Amino acid sequence: MKAAFWIPFALLAGLVLGGLGPRQSMRRERDELERLRKAVRSERPARTDFGNMVDFLRFPGTAGPATAATGTVRVADQPDASGVDVTPVATGTTERVRGGRTNLNMVSFQERIEAASELWRIRSDMVRSGFLRSARLTPEQTVQFDVLVEAMNIRLKDRIAEWTEVLEQAESVSPETGVRMINDLSEVLVLTYDEMDRTLSPEWRQNAGTSFDLGSLIDPAVAMPLTKVEPKFRDRARMRRTDPVWNTQSGGAPVSVAP
């Protein structure tokens, strides 16, 4: 029985001796990981600064190659593939865009959309949770609702892709195009509302309340096709900030703003 007294101590000694080595190496690895994380974090601002510099160098009208932070991405100031006048729908201004985009910038814009999409997903999840609670849908209706929202986002993505092609190919786009684009996209929402009326319980609208908005459930990722025309938007926006002449058409007429 007296030997039993030493059992816990023997067990503890074994555990301590056995655990010391792995713990020490784990701590070392963790410190190393932390050091690397800090190193990566400290590099980030430099890359961002460089990205800003590249953006600055890509100002329309400037020339000359630039090298990205990695040393592999180059800015080629060459004519656009189409080489035509393009009117971004955002302002209706007509501008000639010269110069290709860097992969760096394109990825950056896509990342921004992805980040917005991620944040929007949180928001739309909240709206969805709130809607499901207040509308008191059955499990089948919940699935139906999710399918409708998914279908709405797919339709919107298709329409935006179509409009992007139009914007890329159009020589000039009038304010009417912007209005038609809004009309086209809002039709998708109206269709989804109608589908909800058809498939969900009759009292869903009353239960959900007047503040329910399908627009909150639109995934920003549907705007991804716009990455193709985004550079023109940004360059033009920069020109608008720096040169008031860009705010007028060639004839000097005021420019209307379309979405």
Added chain:
Amino acid sequence: MMPWWKQTWIVARHELSDAVRSRRAAVMMVLYVAGAVTSINGFINVLQKLELQIAQTLGVEALSSAGAVTDTLWKSRPFRNMLMSLVGDRSVAMDLLSIPPIALIYGWVAFTFVPMLVMLVTPARVAEEIGSGAVRFVVPRCTRSAWCAGKVAGQSALVILALILSVAGAWTVARLRLPGMDGWAVAQAMMMLAGKTWIYAFAFVGLAVGIAQFHRSPNQATALGFIAWMVLGIVGIMCHFYAGPGIRQIWLVIELIIPQGHRMDLWRMDGAYLLSGCAFLASLGMCYAAVGYAYFSRRDV
């Protein structure tokens, strides 16, 4: 004479029934359960205000009941990234994120305050018996080691009782305040965390019984137990900051022989960490009690 384990069982049974009836233990238990329930209630209040603010900021409709926004945030990548950078360990953060937030708060309260409850109740119970001379009527009928082991077992059973009551109270409050809560999942998570807390508290029960065997005065034993709890907490923090290569490895050894050094292992879901943590804490509890027993076994009672 009865076998050792039977003697231990009888002492443990009597210890539990006496402890439940003792005023001090009852008050402490009620205080702990009330504290756990109040903490959960306070957390839900904060949650509601937070969700209202988030809903306003994001421009979405505010819900009358809390939980939906938090659940969504809990699953979101930005929040997960934030927690990972806070915890500093991706795998620990992922383990924590797999637990419902309300259960996590319960777990935090239990892990923080159950050791304190143990250190306030247990030393007094054991020292009182030695001081009053009651132990003199027990030791002729059983061995001193069985008495000591029975005290540890009885006090551990008391902790189980406190944990079960606190889980019931906390879950009920959460159920009433959060209608959208997944009750079964939260109950499971709370029970799992209560079990882990019990293992963690076992080391403190051993420590409390070990300390109490040196004293005759319940107040002295309680004070020393409380001081030991605080000192261990401070040492645990020091180990975390000072452990390193060379001579600083001594802090790593110290970290291994105090309960706080294995606390994070119990938060993990990985069986390897859990098993290691449980083995350490069980052996620590037994060692602490055995140190006290080494003195008590030769003591003139």
